[in-house]
Amino acid sequence: MSVTSVTSELPTLELDGDHVPFSLGETIYEVAQRHACEIPTLCYDERLDPLGGCRLCVVEVEGFRSPVASCTTKAVAGMKVRTSTDAVEKHRRTLLELVVSENPKARIDPLRGAASQELTVLRNRYDVDGSRFEGKTSGSTRHDDKNPFIARDYDQCISCYRCVRVCAEREGDYAISVMNRGFDTQITTEFNGLLDDSDCTYCGQCVQTCPTGALGDAKAMRAQDDPAPLKATRSVCSYCGVGCGVDLLSKGDKLVGIRPARDGGANAGALCVKGQFAFDFVQHSDRLTEPLVRKDGELRPVSWDEVLDRAAAGFAKAAKDHGRHSVYAVASGRAPHESTYTLQKQIRGAFGTNYIDNCSRA
Amino acid sequence: MSNPLSDMEEPDVIFCIGTNMTECHPVAATRLHQARRRGATLIVADPRRITLAKRADIYLPLKVGTDVALLLGMAHVIAREGLVDSAFIESRTLEADAFLEHIKAFTPEWAEGICEVPAVDIERAALAYARGRRGAVYYTLGITEHICGVDNVQSLCNLVLMTGHIGRAGTGINPMRGQNNIQGAGDAGGLPNNYPGFQSVEKPEFQKKFSALYGRQIDGECGITKVRALEYAVDGKMNAMLICGENTLVSDPDRKHCEKALRALDHLVVVDIFLTETAELADVVLPASAWGETDGVYANTERRVQRVRAAVPPQGQAKPEWWIMSQLAKRLGVSGFEYESAADVFNELCEVSPIYKGLNWERAGAASYHWPVPYDGHPGTPRLHEETFPSKTGRGTFKRIEYREPAEVVDDEYPVWLTTGRRLQHYHTRTMTARAGMQYFVPEETLEVHPKDVEAWGLTDGGKVRMASRRGAVELTVEATDRSPRGTVFGSFGFGDTAVDDLTGAGYDPVTETAELKVCVVRLQPAVPYSEPVA
Ligand code: SF4
Ligand code: SF4
Ligand code: FES
Numbered sequence: 001m002s003v004t005s006v007t008s009e010l011p012t013l014e015l016d017g018d019h020v021p022f023s024l025g026e027t028i029y030e031v032a033q034r035h036a037c038e039i040p041t042l043c044y045d046e047r048l049d050p051l052g053g054c055r056l057c058v059v060e061v062e063g064f065r066s067p068v069a070s071c072t073t074k075a076v077a078g079m080k081v082r083t084s085t086d087a088v089e090k091h092r093r094t095l096l097e098l099v100v101s102e103n104p105k106a107r108i109d110p111l112r113g114a115a116s117q118e119l120t121v122l123r124n125r126y127d128v129d130g131s132r133f134e135g136k137t138s139g140s141t142r143h144d145d146k147n148p149f150i151a152r153d154y155d156q157c158i159s160c161y162r163c164v165r166v167c168a169e170r171e172g173d174y175a176i177s178v179m180n181r182g183f184d185t186q187i188t189t190e191f192n193g194l195l196d197d198s199d200c201t202y203c204g205q206c207v208q209t210c211p212t213g214a215l216g217d218a219k220a221m222r223a224q225d226d227p228a229p230l231k232a233t234r235s236v237c238s239y240c241g242v243g244c245g246v247d248l249l250s251k252g253d254k255l256v257g258i259r260p261a262r263d264g265g266a267n268a269g270a271l272c273v274k275g276q277f278a279f280d281f282v283q284h285s286d287r288l289t290e291p292l293v294r295k296d297g298e299l300r301p302v303s304w305d306e307v308l309d310r311a312a313a314g315f316a317k318a319a320k321d322h323g324r325h326s327v328y329a330v331a332s333g334r335a336p337h338e339s340t341y342t343l344q345k346q347i348r349g350a351f352g353t354n355y356i357d358n359c360s361r362a
Numbered sequence: 363m364s365n366p367l368s369d370m371e372e373p374d375v376i377f378c379i380g381t382n383m384t385e386c387h388p389v390a391a392t393r394l395h396q397a398r399r400r401g402a403t404l405i406v407a408d409p410r411r412i413t414l415a416k417r418a419d420i421y422l423p424l425k426v427g428t429d430v431a432l433l434l435g436m437a438h439v440i441a442r443e444g445l446v447d448s449a450f451i452e453s454r455t456l457e458a459d460a461f462l463e464h465i466k467a468f469t470p471e472w473a474e475g476i477c478e479v480p481a482v483d484i485e486r487a488a489l490a491y492a493r494g495r496r497g498a499v500y501y502t503l504g505i506t507e508h509i510c511g512v513d514n515v516q517s518l519c520n521l522v523l524m525t526g527h528i529g530r531a532g533t534g535i536n537p538m539r540g541q542n543n544i545q546g547a548g549d550a551g552g553l554p555n556n557y558p559g560f561q562s563v564e565k566p567e568f569q570k571k572f573s574a575l576y577g578r579q580i581d582g583e584c585g586i587t588k589v590r591a592l593e594y595a596v597d598g599k600m601n602a603m604l605i606c607g608e609n610t611l612v613s614d615p616d617r618k619h620c621e622k623a624l625r626a627l628d629h630l631v632v633v634d635i636f637l638t639e640t641a642e643l644a645d646v647v648l649p650a651s652a653w654g655e656t657d658g659v660y661a662n663t664e665r666r667v668q669r670v671r672a673a674v675p676p677q678g679q680a681k682p683e684w685w686i687m688s689q690l691a692k693r694l695g696v697s698g699f700e701y702e703s704a705a706d707v708f709n710e711l712c713e714v715s716p717i718y719k720g721l722n723w724e725r726a727g728a729a730s731y732h733w734p735v736p737y738d739g740h741p742g743t744p745r746l747h748e749e750t751f752p753s754k755t756g757r758g759t760f761k762r763i764e765y766r767e768p769a770e771v772v773d774d775e776y777p778v779w780l781t782t783g784r785r786l787q788h789y790h791t792r793t794m795t796a797r798a799g800m801q802y803f804v805p806e807e808t809l810e811v812h813p814k815d816v817e818a819w820g821l822t823d824g825g826k827v828r829m830a831s832r833r834g835a836v837e838l839t840v841e842a843t844d845r846s847p848r849g850t851v852f853g854s855f856g857f858g859d860t861a862v863d864d865l866t867g868a869g870y871d872p873v874t875e876t877a878e879l880k881v882c883v884v885r886l887q888p889a890v891p892y893s894e895p896v897a
Contacts (some may be wrong), residue, residue: 022708054886069661082543090831111432135827147802148802167881170394170395170396171392172392193851203371203388205764233672235653235670236542236660236670238598238654240538240539241538241541241545241662241663242390242538243542243663243666243668244389247479248671250592250674254674254868255673255674264729265367265668265730266367266662266664268393268721270397272389272798273803274798277800278794278795278799279798280797280799281793281794281795281797282652282654283654286636286795286797287649287678287679287680288635288636288649288650288682289678289679290649290679291646291647291648292637292644292649293767294522294644294646298890299637299642304679307648308693310645310646311631311690312694313693314602314631314645314646314688315602318628320591321601322601326600326602327602327603328602330605330606330608330610331550331605332606332607332608332683333540333541333544333549334541334543335606336543336609336656336658336704337543337549337551337651337659337660337707338550338682338684338708339607339650339682339683340546340550340551340552340606340708341684341708341711342687342701343552343683343687343697344551344552344557345551346696346699348557348690349578350691350694350696355585356551357588357592358544358553358588359544359547359588359608359610361860
C-alpha cells in the first residue's frame, strides 16, 4: 500500500505502544488527539496559544522524571509517550480534586456556554466531589455587574485564563485581565470595574470558551427553568455579510439563544455582539402576524386570500392603465435567495420588464 | 471579495480603507488580528480615528471624500521607486504605460494638498504595501458611497494591478458586503441589468433563455435602478411598487424625497417582518417569516453559499417570502410557481445559473462551496483571478482616474463636513436590533464632534445641537470625542427619530447611482441658546 510510503517520510513517535506519524511543530496533545486518546484538558482551547496552566493533560514520556504537559510539549521523533498509566491518572485526579475544591457545588446549565460542561464532564469521569481540600476558593462573583449579556459568576472560576486569552489573542480587545495569584486570583477589567466601563465589545467569546460556566450567557440563561429539551439548529447569522455559522438554540417553540459554530467557515468560532446576543427580534411582540390592507385610510387585518387578491389586483391595474413599466420591485438584501429569485421571476414573468433592484445602492 | 475570509489571516501587509471593520464586520477583524499577531503591517486610511486606526502601524487620516487623491499619490510613489511588478503587468494587464505616465503628475505632495495626509506617511504606506509579499486591500461603503465610488474602487484596482497583489493567498481586493445576503440578492437576479447568476439582460442569448423559461417575452434592455424608480414615482411615471424587506424610507438618502415618491404611488405593497416606517405607508402589508423561522440559502461576502434553517415556527400567520411571491404570481396569471419548498426554488436557481450549476440544496447544506461552482463535482472557487480577470481579454485594465470634489464642499454657509456610518451594536435601520436588546448600548443617537470644535462652536458635551444641511435639519446630542477630526462631524444612520440621512444624499455616482451618503456639508448651532452659567 502507498500509505506506508507517505507516512515513512514523516517522523514518528510511540503513542501507547503504537508508532504514529506527526508533522513538525505539533504538540504531543495534537498528535494524541488525532489518535483518539482521551487526554483530559481544562486550560486548552485549540484556537489559543497553549498555556500549560492546569496540567491535567500530563502524560509520561520515557526518559523524563516527571510527567509533562502534553498541550505545550512538542512531539519529537522516537519519543515514547504513555497517555493513561495509573500514575498519570492518579496525578490528574489529585489535580482535579484541588481545582474542584475551589468551586461551590452547583449544577451548571448547558445554556451558560458552549464549553460550560467541560469541568462537569471531568468531575464525573474522575468521580471527584471536591470534599478533599474543602475551604479554599479563588475568584468571587461580580453580583454588581448587571449587564444583561454576560454573567460573571467567578465563584466557579478555576483560573484557566481561557477568557483572558481569547479576548487578547482572538479578539484583540484586551478587555479583561488577571489580578493577583494563587487563591486570590480574580479575572477582572481595567480598574476592576464593570464590563460596561471596559473595552469589552460583548462578543461573548469568553463566555463560549469558559470550561466551568463561571462566565455565562445571561440571555440564554433566562430559559434555564424551561423543562423542554434544548435543541441546536445549524444556521447562519442574520446580520452582516461575513456570514458567521451559528447554532440556534431552542426549547419547544421558543428561540432561547445563539452559539457560534466552531466549524463555521467564515467565523471559525467567533461572533460579534449582534450575532451572539441580538436575536430577540424574531419572537418580539411587534412582529407582523397578520396580513394587512388599507381600508378607509387604516391598515386592517384580512385573510391571506383577500390580501393576495388585493395585492395582485393593484399590480394588474397599474399595468393595464399605465403600461407594464409602471410596476417596480425592490428585493431584499436580508432575505434568502429564494425570496429574490421568486420576486424577480414574478416581475419578469408577469410584466416582461427588468424593473427590479435591490438595496445595495443605499 | 476576491479572496476568502480565511485568507485574512495570511497577508503580511494589510491596507484597510473606508472600512470601520471592528464595528461593521467585527468577526472579519478577528481574522485580521491573527495576521497582525504574526507580524503583518496594518495600514488604515479613514477620516476618523476608529479602533482599527488606533491599532494601525501606519494611519492615514484623510479628509472625507479625498480617497482618489491619496491613492494617486500612493501609485506615484510605487512607480517612482520602481516597485511595480513588471512580470505581472506584462502578463496580466492592459494600458500600463499610459497609466504610469498619467500618475507622474500626482506626487505625494500634491496629494497632501488635497487629502491632508502628510506626504511622508503617503510614502510610507505606499512603500509598505508595494514591498509586502502578500498585500491585501479591504474596503466597504466608505469607498463606494460617494459620487466617485467607482473611481475610488478603480484607484484601488490600479494599486493592486501595479503590485500584482492578487490571485494568491493573503492578497486581493476585498469589498466587505454590509448585509447578510446582499450578495445573494444579486446572485438571484434582483438587478435591473442581470438575470439570476449575473447573466446580462442585454445579451440576446440570455434574453431568449429566460423569456422561454419564464413564459413571456422579456425586455432586451436594462431596467431602471431603484433611485430612478423613486424619481419616476415623484413625477407620476411609476404607479405600483412591491418592496421586500427593506425600510426604504429610513435607509435611503434624502428621506423627504423618498416619502414623497412612496406617497405618490397608487399601489404600494410591502413584505416585512415588522410594520416599518415604510410599511406604514403601504396599501397592502404582507407578513413574512423571519430568520430563524425560514429555510433558505444565503451567500456571504466571500461568495460562500450556506443554508439557513428554521428552528422555530413562524409567528402568527407569517409566511416565507417564496410562498408569498408564488401566490402573487399565480394571481397575476404566471405559470411556473408550483414550488412546494425553498429547496424547489433554490434548485431551479442553480439550474438556470451557470455559476451555481454545480450546486443544489443538498450541497449548499455543506456550507463549504464558494461560487462559481460551474459543474457537478467542481470544488468551488474560494479565490478569484488566479489566472485571468473576467474581461474579454482576460486582462485587467489600468484606468486613468482624476480627482473630483464631492457633490458638496464646505463654504461659508455650511462650513462643516458631515460623514455617516454604522455602530457596532446596530444594523441598518434598527428594525431588528432595537427589538433585540441592543439599545442597551446606544440609547440615543449622538453626533461625534472633536472636543476643540465643541468649544469653538459654542456647543457642550452632552448638550443638544441643531445640525442643518441643504436638505433638512435634525437635533442631536453632542458627544465630544477625538475620534472625529476637527471640522468633520460623524453621525450614524438607523435611528428613525433623528434620521441623520434626512440631511445626506447630495449626489449620486453617475455609474452605479450609489448615493453619496458618506459626505455632505452642514452647519451647527447649539439647540438651546447658550446662557452664562449663574456664578
Ligand atoms: S465579551 Fe469579548 S470583548 Fe468582552 S471580555 Fe469577553 S472576549 Fe473580551
Ligand atoms: S472565568 Fe472561566 S475561562 Fe476565565 S479563567 Fe475562570 S474558569 Fe477560566
Ligand atoms: S490543558 Fe494542558 S496544561 Fe491545561
